[in-house]
Amino acid sequence: MQYETLNLGIDGRVATVTLNRPDVRNAFNETMIAELSSAFTALNDRDDVRAVVLAASGKAFCAGADLNWMKKMAGYSDDENRADAMRLAHMLSSIYRCNKPVIARVNGDAYAGGMGLIAACDIVVAVDSARFCLSEARLGLIPATIAPYVIRALGEQASRRYFTTAEQFDCATAWRLGLVSEAVSAEQLDATVQQIAATLCANGPQAVRACKQLVQDIAGQELNEAMIEDTAARIARIRAGAEGREGVASFLEKRSPAWRD
Structure with missing residues (x-):
């Protein structure tokens, strides 16, 4: 454009x-x-x-x-x-x-x-x-x-x-x-x-997006039970996702993750 x-x-x-x-x-x-x-x-x-x-x-x-x-x-x-x-x-x-x-x-x-x-x-x-x-x-x-x-x-x-x-x-x-x-x-x-x-660009693209959103959502908020539950749910979703699994696997296998290809 x-x-x-x-x-x-x-x-x-x-x-x-x-x-x-x-x-x-x-x-x-x-x-x-x-x-x-x-x-x-x-x-x-x-x-x-x-x-x-x-x-x-x-x-x-x-x-x-x-x-x-x-x-x-x-x-x-x-x-x-x-x-x-x-x-x-x-x-x-x-x-x-x-x-x-x-x-x-x-x-x-x-x-x-x-x-x-x-x-x-x-x-x-x-x-x-x-x-x-x-x-x-x-x-x-x-x-x-x-x-x-x-x-x-x-x-x-x-x-x-x-x-x-x-x-x-x-x-x-x-x-x-x-x-x-x-x-x-x-x-x-x-x-x-x-x-x-x-x-x-070397980091997981979905993780980078989620990190940016995490800061915007958490900054200045009260540390309470709802926040604790929310942050636990966020990391659980990331761990279970394809990018999270690939990142951990590439680290353990000492190779470059797929998103850097």
Whole structure:
């Protein structure tokens, strides 16, 4: 499928979705929002894809909302604003809920909604020169649609600060807070992303999907009898499944599992 604001490529078992509006620092508008939703929905249904990389062209990762799109929003009715916000919320959810692990390849600055894109990903590899900012309050706005993802990534206390101050912070701070998984030089960026993607693809694909879902389902929940029973049932199903049996057998027989062929 051809996209106006994205590039989509598949190399082996890894798909790469690239934001491709470098002239506006990959700021998103209604077209990019719709195309990201479409791309991640399609990749969710592809069994040949084991991991997804979310990348960006140019020097910035994503500057947030496009200025021309924001000008249009100023004239929207309440219903139109609500519908527009829901499209953004569904796009972020399509990344977060993608049944493949998503690696953010952060090549530069990420502001406002761009931080939402990053926070919706599972693994974030960023250049050590990148800067981050939740800048909405400067414009009299709030980072509402991205909040569920950013608060999970930054934590409540850091989110209180950066939501309200709209301060910039550097990559070292983003790494310390947990938003960034790996902070690397520009020269190391691609190699690091490729190494992580290869590691993901070497694991059982059904197990990887189940692991991602497990974290989303368990994080922040009360440790009670229902959770204990649920987690026991999950491992029992995996053990009894074809992939689980093949994984254990290949380990005992000291051979490569079938999913690596």
